[in-house]
Amino acid sequence: MTATKHLLAMIQSHVARDDQRFLAVVEHIAEEASRSGKFKVAGDIRGLVEAARRKSERRDANTVPIVAPRGELAGLLKASYPDVALSNLILNPDLDRRVRSIVREHKDRQLLEARGLNPRRKLLFSGPPGTGKGMTAAAIAAELGLPLFTILLDGVITKFMGETAGKLRLLFDAMKATKGVYFFDEVDALASRRDADNDIGEARRMLNSFLQFLEDDKSDSLIVAATNHRVLLDPAIFRRFHAAFSYAKPTPPEARLIISNHLAQFDLTTIDWASIDEITDGLSQADLVAVANDAARDAVLDNASEMTTEIILRAISDRVALHDL
Template sequence: MATAEQIKALVKHFIDEDEQRFVTVALQVADKEAKKGHFKLADDLRRLVHTKRTSPGKTVVSRGVSAVSRRSHRQNNIDIDSLLHLSQADTRINEVVLSEQCQVRIERIIMEHRLKDKLAEYALSPRRKILLCGPPGTGKTLTAKVLATELKLPLYTLQFDGLISRYLGETAGKLRAVFDQIAKSRAVYLFDEFDAIGAHRNSPNDVGEVRRVLNSFLKFFEDDSSESLIVCATNHPDILDKALFRRFDDIIEFSKPSWPEAERFIKNRLFLFDLRELELDPLKTLVEGMSYADLGQACDDAAKNCVMYHDGKMDVPLLAEALKLRSI
């Protein structure tokens, strides 16, 4: 069941009429129950939250700003729930393995937001508009989850399939609704695969509607002065429009792990197994060129084989076999 801290958080957010955080904690409880195998309870909790969030004129906690914003979007024939997906965020900064440069930059953003009131006394504001660049599986989406977790904010991911429309001007209207929500409800907003709307305007594949969408995004993005964090992530920074880069407060470049980072990741991922006597250096050539996502899947494969066939005793050959299969 829910931990004491989660129960206290639910009561606090209910009293504070903070719908977004109430929903986030409720979904965290549902996910925790699912991991324990309590699938019916988890499904019931998710269904209750979803029913309340989608019921006309009702919210989970309050009838405040969040309810008003949803009503106004419906009046404009725009369903904000089809554009922004509330994602699970329960990853702490000390649970992830990244390069030292990324770690320092992310910790700085977190610290700036924790001390935003102190910065405001000197007419300063924390970094809010962040661009994450790098190959797939290197920790960009995970970073958005870390920011949301550490700052105790909801995490919303933009649904591009709901945003892009074939009708002239409709996409820009949806984009305006998204930025209205960003202004009204403080949260972390993730624009994943950002190059879908941020590709440069002189692309040979460019069409008029795409150019208008980018122009609209640039305007809304520059005009935004909310307290929300806007995190854009892309695997292809080279195709982004040059006008975008100067509008970000920070640009963080991600890369595939070096051997020391990969070794630390493997030990973190397999912390339930006794690795103290294992010499992992023979795995060095096998992990070269692999992403964190690839490493994670290989570790999970090795862990399952270890439990099913080796009585929970992990060894290097098991890891090597799993890494070889994932590198094919």
Template sequence: MATAAQVKALIKSHAAGDDDQFYAVALQMAAREARSGHAGYAQQLRDLIDASKGRVPRPGPTPVASPRGDLAALLSVEYPEQRLSDLSLDNDVLSLLRRVLLEQRQRDRLRATGFAPQRRLLLVGPPGTGKTLTAKVLAGELHLPLFTVRLEGLITKFMGETAAKLRLIFDQVAEIAGVYLFDEVDALAGARGLSNDVGEIRRVLNSFLQFLEQDVSDSVIVATSNLPEHLDRALYRRFDATLDYPMPTGAIAKQVIRARLASLDLRAVDWRGVSTAAKGLSHSEVTAAAEQAAKDSILAGTLQVRTDFLVEALRWRNRSDSPPE
């Protein structure tokens, strides 16, 4: 049978005229029936949904209203347009992301046979290596809203309030399908054995782990961490996959620069010198250096990016956050 949350979400989406959300909730109900062993009833629901979709024009995803009330301080929403082609990452990470997208697009087929698609991802690695952009790409590829959890609004000095706010967020995760980003999740999921740990902090972590485990929605949950060694080990077991984001190699740095400066002439660039200068920089730092070199070239009266401008900008990023004079 449908849960109370699903019935409420169904009524809300119908009242708001939100067909996309209405069908998403209905498909969640069908998947729940399939998991409960009611395969015939689940198939009837899916057939009704498919037949109804065929009669209703659906030009694209209906925007979800901005979070209101208490949720307004906890979540921000956007509708990313980024695609997988916007990511410059190593092949292992890209392969896993393609697998996640495939399983999400075929989730009804998987659930009809008792399997669940990957939908909880933990992304770890240094700052600026593409973790937040990955969440945007997942939302863009799946045509879902991206909800970013505002940790500054979530974590209060009253830990009981934090757990209650977490419940509000996971209630929405169940009701409104989307990609939910817990950026820098270390604040919620630090290791319980740390010396400054207190009982209330442990209870918040336990609540977070419990909500993750109990969630069976169609939403995708993405958590990121710059300090994976500080995360509680139990957190890893709650995620379907952990993706490691390393600093870019010379080849990846070249991809980042080419993608950002695609509108300019890069034929004269000495890529060996550029790769050497980019060593040790993150994706975002390489992007910032490429933009600086492009502006320098344009101000010098040419659309051909000069290698010396690019190398100088990269070297400055390695020294400090200040652009070259």
């Protein structure tokens, strides 16, 4: 990779706030310096990279425990401080605009409140697995400087009468006490429609409790619920949310962008993207990120850090094979 390519990749990583990709590009520069016989320069660069990684690890270790759930909440929530920027996400233009609008509402909430308005806080994401729903929740938290609390549904839902409602109350009390982004993944487990199969017993009580807590919530926290199966949700839940977002699998141009963004440390000028576009149909955003990571490993270990079309095609083929198992 030329110096110009290195510089562009580093700028892209910095703008995207992707520290790991930035450091990967810097390590690539160190490798090239070493191959050119500039061993002192290579050593100095690697030393700086190691120092940066140690600093990042200390920061993460010191930050997360501040809001680590305790007591009963420890089994209901997982806390983290994401570092995912919105620019890391590859969303269709309309979806990207709507997500950024939510972030702006919270950043400029004082302007809204001065006019008697409030930012939208309760968001519903729906779409196939791996299309970026969880990543969007993480990016919103990162953009707003808030902790991300992922709800552990296996700890919330129980078979004992009334116990699930009690745990939901704990969660919604936590939303008032600690401002953050609270993420209910696979929310259909809590809010499936009241049909003949589940219109009795604890399932109905659980749904009614969740609907009531959701409606009554007046905290400053954001509540993000995600589902892979929108049709399973009870119709009553939709009016409890301030906005709904639909996710889809990437188009070929979006797939190309996802792969190239995650391979920014490589020279991609010789890649035959047309042949890659032909076989990415049906792959999710998560699949494509995995493809890029697999291709990067193969290039580094087997091809002297040179990326080729064949390496990417092989990674895609391997990923497609997983879906066929």
